[in-house]
Amino acid sequence: xxxxxxxxxxxxxxxxxxxxxxxxxxxxxxxxxPWYKQELGKxxxxxxxxxxxxxxxxxxxxxxxxxxxxxxxxxxxTETQPEDSAVYFCAASMNTGxxxxxxxxxxxxxxxx
Amino acid sequence: DADVxxxxxxxITKTGKRIMLECSQTKGHDRMYWYRQDPGLGLRLIYYSFxxxxxxxxxxxxxxxxxxxxxxxxxLSLESAIPNQTAxxxxxxxxxxxxxxxxxxxxxxxxxxxxx
Numbered sequence: 755x756x757x758x759x760x761x762x763x764x765x766x767x768x769x770x771x772x773x774x775x776x777x778x779x780x781x782x783x784x785x786x787x788p789w790y791k792q793e794l795g796k797x798x799x800x801x802x803x804x805x806x807x808x809x810x811x812x813x814x815x816x817x818x819x820x821x822x823x824x825x826x827x828x829x830x831x832t833e834t835q836p837e838d839s840a841v842y843f844c845a846a847s848m849n850t851g852x853x854x855x856x857x858x859x860x861x862x863x864x865x866x867x
Numbered sequence: 868d869a870d871v872x873x874x875x876x877x878x879i880t881k882t883g884k885r886i887m888l889e890c891s892q893t894k895g896h897d898r899m900y901w902y903r904q905d906p907g908l909g910l911r912l913i914y915y916s917f918x919x920x921x922x923x924x925x926x927x928x929x930x931x932x933x934x935x936x937x938x939x940x941x942x943l944s945l946e947s948a949i950p951n952q953t954a955x956x957x958x959x960x961x962x963x964x965x966x967x968x969x970x971x972x973x974x975x976x977x978x979x980x981x982x983x
Contacts, residue, residue: 755926763907788971797957797974798910843909853898853961853970854925857909 756781758846760858767834768866775861777844778826784846787820787827788855793840801842802829834865870894871975873958879981880948888943888978890958899941900959900972901925901933910957916941948982955979 757780767773779787785806790798804811804818804827811818815834820827831838841862845855871892880886890899901913912925914933922933930952934942945952958975 760909797976799974800971803971853972854912854915855910855972856926857911859907859909 756784756846756848756856758844758856758858760844760861762861763859764862764864766864766866769834769836771834773831773834773838773863773865775829775842775844775863776826777828777846777858778824779846779856780825781846781848782822782825783848786847786853787818788845788847789816789818789829790843790845790857791840792843792860798843831863834863836865836867839863839865871958871960871973873956873975873978875978876976877979879983881983882949884948886945886948886980888945888956888958888980890941890943890975892939892958892960892973892975894960894962894973895938896960896962896973897938898961898970899935900961901931901941901943902957902959902974903927904955904957904977913943913956945980945982948980950982953980953982 760777788803791801792798804820815832817830841860843860844858847853847855874889897918900915902910904910911927916922916935919935932944956978959972961970961972
């Protein structure tokens with residue numbers, strides 16, 4: 755089955771810096787890659803996703819890139835702010851008629867003022 | 868997202884007890900999921916359901932069972948709770964949008980379970 759690895763497990767940056775979180779997946783059939791943000795004590799919420807027919811997607815300060823050949827995808831956050839501090843999860847899903855998301859183990863991002 | 872609710876929000880139980888966690892949604896979604904979250908392990912799928920007649924095991928279904936009582940309700944049961952089932956449990960929903968396997972999942976607020 756699919757396996758998703760996520761790095762780093764923790765990431766500390768200064769406010770205004772950029773942050774990059776990387777994930778690799780094992781199954782080349784995976785074609786959907788969402789990113790979820792989980793603030794402390796809250797539920798995970800989708801922040802951005804990318805489909806396998808797209809190499810990059812951007813939404814304001816966040817962007818996701820996908821390299822299908824290498825089977826990895828990354829989340830980029832620019833101009834980080836303290837409210838970006840949270841745990842970020844990547845996930846992968848295959849086109850099998852239903853969605854079975856396989857999640858990475860999460861990255862705890864801390865943005866210091 | 869207040870459209871997906873879970874009860875109870877916190878629960879302490881003893882080894883061997885049977886407990887049920889409940890999930891309700893008002894989003895009208897046909898698909899519902901139960902996940903378990905452990906520190907350092909991310910979210911792992913326990914069971915998922917496409918409609919009231921369709922229930923499927925996820926990657927860690929042993930020791931758990933589910934019931935889809937209606938489109939809006941999906942319950943998770945621990946038949947005989949054990950300490951390593953101590954975790955944060957999330958229910959989620961999604962809606963078919965014509966792109967197979969690419970719909971957004973909406974999570975409930977979570978149930979924190981402690982098994983002593």
